[in-house]
Amino acid sequence: MSVIYLLITVSIVVAITFLLAFIKAVKSGQYDDDYTPSVRMLFDDEIKKNPNNKLIQSQKEKQKSI
Known part of the structure; x- marks a missing residue:
């Protein structure tokens, strides 16, 4: 029984x-x-x-749409 107390104590210390x-x-x-x-x-x-919370196109997207 004392081994169980020892193992519980050691496991708590490790945790x-x-x-x-x-x-x-x-x-x-x-x-x-x-x-x-x-x-x-x-x-x-x-x-x-x-x-104004509006999405704007980036330079790359503007070039693609042209």
């Missing part, structure tokens, strides 16, 4: 350790997305919004 490691990784910015902003700038010309 808390992993939780703290995860929280530290999130706070240090390890899971920040660095890839998407670099790709997003390639597609910024596709559709732009006007200040």
Whole structure:
């Protein structure tokens, strides 16, 4: 019976350790997305919004329609 108490205690300590490691990784910015902003700038010309909330054509779309 004492082995069960020991295993439960050890498993709780390991779980808390992993939780703290995860929280530290999130706070240090390890899971920040660095890839998407670099790709997003390639597609910024596709559709732009006007200040009046109207969609305007990009230069590429204007050239295609001519």
